Amino acid sequence: xxxxxxxxxxxxxxxxxxxxxxxxxxxxxxxxxxxxxxxxxxxxxxxxxxxxxxxxxxxxxxxxxxxxxxxxxxxxxxxxxxxxxxxxxxxxxxxxxxxxxxxxxxxxxxxxxxxxxxxxxxxxxxxxxxxxxxxxxxxxxxxxxxxxxxxxxxxxxxxxxxxxxxxxxxxxxxxxxxxxxxxxxxxxxxxxxxxxxxxxxxxxxxxxxxxxxxxxxxxxxxxxxxxxxxxxxxxxxxxxxxxxxxxxxxxxxxxxxxxxxxxxxxxxxxxxxxxxxxxxxxxxxxxxxxxxxxxxxxxxxxxxxxxxxxxxxxxxxxxxxxxxxxxxxxxxxxxxxxxxxxxxxxxxxxxxxxxxxxxxxxxxxxxxxxxxxxxxx
Numbered sequence: 001x002x003x004x005x006x007x008x009x010x011x012x013x014x015x016x017x018x019x020x021x022x023x024x025x026x027x028x029x030x031x032x033x034x035x036x037x038x039x040x041x042x043x044x045x046x047x048x049x050x051x052x053x054x055x056x057x058x059x060x061x062x063x064x065x066x067x068x069x070x071x072x073x074x075x076x077x078x079x080x081x082x083x084x085x086x087x088x089x090x091x092x093x094x095x096x097x098x099x100x101x102x103x104x105x106x107x108x109x110x111x112x113x114x115x116x117x118x119x120x121x122x123x124x125x126x127x128x129x130x131x132x133x134x135x136x137x138x139x140x141x142x143x144x145x146x147x148x149x150x151x152x153x154x155x156x157x158x159x160x161x162x163x164x165x166x167x168x169x170x171x172x173x174x175x176x177x178x179x180x181x182x183x184x185x186x187x188x189x190x191x192x193x194x195x196x197x198x199x200x201x202x203x204x205x206x207x208x209x210x211x212x213x214x215x216x217x218x219x220x221x222x223x224x225x226x227x228x229x230x231x232x233x234x235x236x237x238x239x240x241x242x243x244x245x246x247x248x249x250x251x252x253x254x255x256x257x258x259x260x261x262x263x264x265x266x267x268x269x270x271x272x273x274x275x276x277x278x279x280x281x282x283x284x285x286x287x288x289x290x291x292x293x294x295x296x297x298x299x300x301x302x303x304x305x306x307x308x309x310x311x312x313x314x315x316x317x318x319x320x321x322x323x324x325x326x327x328x329x330x331x332x333x334x335x336x337x338x339x340x341x342x343x344x345x346x347x348x349x350x351x352x353x354x355x356x357x358x359x360x361x362x363x364x365x366x367x368x369x370x371x372x373x374x375x376x377x
Contacts, residue, residue, distance in 0.1 A: 032081035050116020078250025089243035094120035101224035121162035160206035182229035201352030245317035248325035255332035293321035322357035
């Protein structure tokens, strides 16, 4: 029952889903193939998302939405373009970090980002520090009231398009993870390589490197407390994994829906493929696995919305959803046969896009280790 003057949560949710699906159909889906083919950052689509108020839905303050609704948005978007969905996950992650840990001056960067006017990046990974994030070598040396950053970040989503970045660097070389701080660095303080990486899938995310060569920033550029950057990053990744899980569900769903349509229309031996028990059962297993992955994702999102710890649940969701995405996309391509292997259909793109979900935001091997520690000590 809705009290007069209050908003009906169900109606709000339905309105968001409808708005999201319209945006996806009109803006993201028609561009998905060309974004992948050209490996080009979709700046126009990004701006339109800002104009539609579809950036920053995971923020705890000011967004007016829930993590659960954010997961629904990411899934819908990924079903059309996992590249665009990944860009949203990246934008929302940096907005979230500033919202939770930034100074009032730093928070002024959020507005332009959510409007789609600027692009932010989360710069943690390095060539020799992927799964072992604590092994970063980028250092920030203090000189009076400033810090001087030196190092290189690799595999950073939106690196080539970024106007600013949240950068993890060591401020105390002897303190381990307690000696890592987060810095807000604007373009000019960093440069890029020659171009984005030529990746297998999720092409167009402008993923690449950030170079810090004697970059000087004021003391006020530290996000959160000095020496607490690693903890800040791990907390952010707990939320980021919900986004990647939702993205993986979206890719799997798109592949499954394509397989159902194809199996219902393609005839062999005088009957549709959907009439053959072997293929019918494949489709049933795909649908069941997708629903299970979605429920794990929504559970992690719901726990976050309740203000409860969700490290274990986020890792479970990311682990299961990404494995499901890989299996479902491969099986969906198999059902399509030779036509699925052609670039004329999106099946091969779904397979390529799904693979990355098993790698970033912590590989699935790392997720299993995270979960083993949670469950077994």
